[in-house]
Amino acid sequence: MTLSEVREIVLPRMHYATVVGHVVRKLTGHFIDGETVERKAFGMLAGRQRGATLHVAGAFPLLVNQRQDPDRRAEMDEVVNGYAIPSETPNAQRGWIAHPAELLAIERACDEVDLVVFGNYHTHRVAWPHDPRRDTCTQLDRVLADGCGQWTFIVSAVDLHQPSIRAFYEADNDAEASIRLT
DSSP: OOGGGOOEEEEOHHHHHHHHHHHHHHHTTOOOTTOOOSSOOEEEEEEEEETTEEEEEEEEEOOOBGGGOHHHHHHHHHHHHHHOOOOSSOGGGOOOOBOHHHHHHHHHHHHHTTOEEEEEEEEEOSOBTTBSSOOSOOHHHHHHHTTOOSEEEEEEOSSTTSOEEEEEETTOTTSEEEEEEO
16 A cells, blocks of 8 residues: 555554654753754654554654755745745745655664654644644645645644644645544
8 A cells, every 4th residue: 555545543642742842842842952042843754554554653753954055945935825825824935845854764663663754744733724633634635735745734733822734745635644642
């Protein structure tokens, strides 16, 4: 079976806590050394696939957003300006470009224990009139995820006291897998 055929994702509470802890820490303004200082979180998820089920075995918060790197800014600005819905967050502050060294370190760590990096997570924190929970993928998410072959996990942080996570293959809202916390 391919990743696109997954229908359920098993998320152990310790990895759920890593993801949600990362989101809450960033959105409440608590940053660690070497981390991009901004109120959004992005990370990677890895695990093993058994039939139509993915089992999360690792959650990897990312530290560095290269979004403001002059060599990368113009390309991201073009995509964000073309597809983002206006929000209270200025377009110049939207989007995430992972640092290649972080991704390589995650891939190497996963290779050592036979895990597959199968998804990424990011936060949506501002409620919109047409999407008050902000727990689905936006057109911008879909454009950025098109062809990536990964699951996009949306962490709704509209209410930090009740965050929620949903998963969509390549950010397609019609390709959702259920998430089972264990």
